Amino acid sequence: MxxxxxxxxxxxxxxxxxxxxxxxxxxxxxxxxxxxxxxxxxxxxxxxxxxxxxxxxxxxxxxxxxxxxxxxxxxxxxxxxxxxxxxxxxxxxxxxxxxxxxxxxxxxxxxxxxxxxxxxxxxxxxxxxxxxxxxxxxxxxxxxxxxLPDKAQASAVRGGLAVALTGLMLGMLMFGPKPEQEAMWQAGMKSPVVGGHSVGVPDGGPGLPLIGWSTTGGDLRIPHFVGMHALQLLPLLAALLLMLATRFPVLRDELVRRRLMRTATAGYFGLVALVTWQALRGQSIVRPDFWTMAAGAGLVLGVAAAVWGVLAVTPAPDIRKTPALHDLK
Missing domain, CATH: 1.20.120 (Four Helix Bundle (Hemerythrin (Met), subunit A))
Structure with missing residues (x-):
């Protein structure tokens, strides 16, 4: 090794x-x-x-x-x-x-x-x-x-933690009483459960294999999961950008990679917001409506435009003065 x-x-x-x-x-x-x-x-x-x-x-x-x-x-x-x-x-x-x-x-x-x-x-x-x-x-x-020694890595780590902590807190949305449970209390009965994963449909309905996310209604586990794993995905993206720097000299500038990581973090926050909004409206992740798809398309276009903007305003580096990859660790 x-x-x-x-x-x-x-x-x-x-x-x-x-x-x-x-x-x-x-x-x-x-x-x-x-x-x-x-x-x-x-x-x-x-x-x-x-x-x-x-x-x-x-x-x-x-x-x-x-x-x-x-x-x-x-x-x-x-x-x-x-x-x-x-x-x-x-x-x-x-x-x-x-x-x-x-x-x-x-x-x-x-x-x-x-x-x-x-x-x-x-x-x-x-x-x-x-x-x-x-x-x-x-x-x-x-x-x-x-x-931290590398600005892009610092942005990835801090952004990953911020999004992950947000995703973990979004799990609290599952623990509020659902309308049918409140109705039972108002009728003088006790509900054996308080809260639930699904929105608009009962828990335990049709779901995706193994992960179980509802295919008929909203599912609050999705923003919880998506947000939590920013902890791994954003640092991995920073590592990927560093690897790509061997082929694309523009990425050897750590300030460029930092701007790209900040863009990715903002886009990730947007994704968490999107899937949270979708779940709270009682909409299945596999059955997005027009507004969900429009918002998703807007998010993708916005991130793509921001990435283009970062790369477009960056002057072409002088390869003779560009540090080798081992200097970027």
Missing amino acids: SDRGSGISRAVFSHRPLVIMAGAMTVLFAVATVGLIVDDRTLVNASLWAKPWKFSISIALYTVTLSWMITLLPKWRRAGWWAGTVVAVALAADMVLLVWQIAFRGRQLHFNVAGELDRTINGWLANAAFTAWGATLVLGVLLLFQK
Whole structure:
């Protein structure tokens, strides 16, 4: 392995609690995959193992990415380490509750208030999730005040954290009571669930394979998911731009790449807003109406115009004076 590859590996796996959490999620992913194949039990018209399968993937990616981001702190590294440790512990608590409630008790996890233990688990789950969000926010603030060596990478990391924190908070939209639940309370009855994923249709209806997003109504899991994974996608885009700099000299200017990353971050925020608006209108992701498609087209054209503007106003570089790729690390 090259020195560069070894350095990346050391960076990714530097924070032991987060790495242990990622390893545990990899094991859970394997177990859940087997469960999807051999276990025919269901919860809310989906495989009992679907939620552990999805959560294990997301959390493994999330924790590995945070482990790498902590290595970008030239100062306040210790504070970043503790923030990462809090995230790891909080997410571990969430996943223990998830496996216990779903795999062992065979009960619905989120929105379930049918019994006293169900309500207690929901409370613990919410507290752990808010703790992980707060610790991630601390890490974002620490990175905001760091001078990172590459301006484009700095924009990608900060933008990714900002969008991810927004996406995580959008998950709160799922926990408000739905109209039919409020109607039950007004009629003097108790609803066994409070909140839900779907808008305009009941939870558990027709959905996309494995991920389960509704194909008949809005689904609030989509903006939550899309926003959360900006944490990986925007830094990956910054890395891609750096790779492309070997073929396109204009990208060797880190200020150009920074402007492109800021454009990508704004476009990503626009995408999160678009899918949130679509879900809140009770519209399926696979059945967009005219206004959703028009807004999406406007977003694409706006981002494309901004990218063209960045590249058009950049003077052609003198290749003789352009630094080699290894100088851009």
